[in-house]
Amino acid sequence: MPNYFVINNPSAGNGVHSNIVINIKKTPNIAAWHDTDYAGHAMYLAKKLAKTIDDPTAVVLVIGGDGTLNEVLNGLLQFKRAVKLPIAYIPTGSGNDFARGINLGTAEQAFSHLKRVTQTQLLNIGKINGDAPHHITKYFVNSIGIGFDAAVVAQTNQTALKRRLNKLGCGSLSYLLSVLCVFFKQHDFQMTLMNGEDYIQMPHAFLVTLTNQVYFGGGIAILPGADVHQNELDMVVADKMSFIQFLVMFASLKKNGGHLQFKSVHKISLARGAKIHVRDIQPGQIDGEELGNGTFSFNIDYQTYPFWL
Numbered sequence: 503m504p505n506y507f508v509i510n511n512p513s514a515g516n517g518v519h520s521n522i523v524i525n526i527k528k529t530p531n532i533a534a535w536h537d538t539d540y541a542g543h544a545m546y547l548a549k550k551l552a553k554t555i556d557d558p559t560a561v562v563l564v565i566g567g568d569g570t571l572n573e574v575l576n577g578l579l580q581f582k583r584a585v586k587l588p589i590a591y592i593p594t595g596s597g598n599d600f601a602r603g604i605n606l607g608t609a610e611q612a613f614s615h616l617k618r619v620t621q622t623q624l625l626n627i628g629k630i631n632g633d634a635p636h637h638i639t640k641y642f643v644n645s646i647g648i649g650f651d652a653a654v655v656a657q658t659n660q661t662a663l664k665r666r667l668n669k670l671g672c673g674s675l676s677y678l679l680s681v682l683c684v685f686f687k688q689h690d691f692q693m694t695l696m697n698g699e700d701y702i703q704m705p706h707a708f709l710v711t712l713t714n715q716v717y718f719g720g721g722i723a724i725l726p727g728a729d730v731h732q733n734e735l736d737m738v739v740a741d742k743m744s745f746i747q748f749l750v751m752f753a754s755l756k757k758n759g760g761h762l763q764f765k766s767v768h769k770i771s772l773a774r775g776a777k778i779h780v781r782d783i784q785p786g787q788i789d790g791e792e793l794g795n796g797t798f799s800f801n802i803d804y805q806t807y808p809f810w811l
């Protein structure tokens with residue numbers, strides 16, 4: 503039986519999952535419980551756990567959305583350990599793309615499932631390392647986006663509408679409204695990619711997403727067939743298109759991944775160490791959280807991490 507070291511974001515999903523959190527608290531094998539108090543706190547707590555835990559049965563149980571999961575993963579990987587601390591997860595966010603991608607279900611379903619888990623499994627995570635927008639190494643479970651999807655994340659986070667729609671259980675609708683609003687504001691930009699031996703230049707990129715799994719943006723299937731159990735990473739690039747083309751593409755995107763057949767949408771399998779460069783100032787997102795605005799220049803890699811799922 504594992505000992506759970508919990509990191510819970512009480513503000514995830516605007517707190518609509520507080521009942522399940524009360525139930526989880528009753529789990530007997532909880533060794534420590536930490537509620538996050540501010541953005542970035544989960545990363546700090548996770549790093550501290552990675553530094554201090556020597557319990558061989560320890561599992562870090564994350565309760566929150568994709569942003570909290572991302573922070574915990576990055577915090578844990580900031581401290582080098584001989585044996586990595588496995589991550590368990592209960593999705594209480596608004597988008598919950600990671601949970602959707604691995605069919606974890608609702609917070610209640612994930613909690614029942616957790617009681618039946620007996621061993622860790624290695625899942626793929628993405629990694630970027632570079633000079634811009636900051637000199638950083640960052641890991642992600644779902645995606646990193648530059649351009650349109652990142653602008654949608656920024657727009658969604660800034661609007662009070664997200665909070666209201668989340669309260670009504672319509673978190674995905676807030677993403678959708680932002681998508682339409684941002685379409686008219688977002689310009690195309692040049693992206694270059696060194697992918698193994700291939701030098702790829704996209705002069706009119708509009709959306710650039712490195713994706714580790716099927717979903718982004720709260721349930722939009724950007725790359726059907728992608729799977730965190732596979733040790734690989736893909737990039738989806740969409741060129742700027744007319745609004746009508748965009749609506750048609752978006753409709754098929756929502757339906758079954760037919761968007762990948764469009765001439766203006768490109769899927770690229772990424773080689774380890776691929777290098778991306780975006781010279782224009784663009785917004786970025788990582789697992790649905792804002793990465794800031796800037797130019798982008800980084801290497802892309804992937805590796806596995808143990809999950810208690």
Ligand SMILES: Nc1ncnc2c1ncn2[C@@H]1O[C@H](COP(=O)(O)OP(=O)(O)OP(=O)(O)O)[C@@H](O)[C@H]1O
Pocket residue numbers: 511512513514515516538539540541542543544566567568569570571573594595596597598599720789790791
């Ligand atoms: N106590 C807190 N108060 C306010 N924000 C917090 C707090 N704790 C963590 N955060 C921040 O809340 C943000 C959102 O969290 P998270 O992504 O887990 O939930 P979500 O946005 O509702 O879900 P999803 O990303 O799945 O849509 C994160 O950037 C995190 O750093």
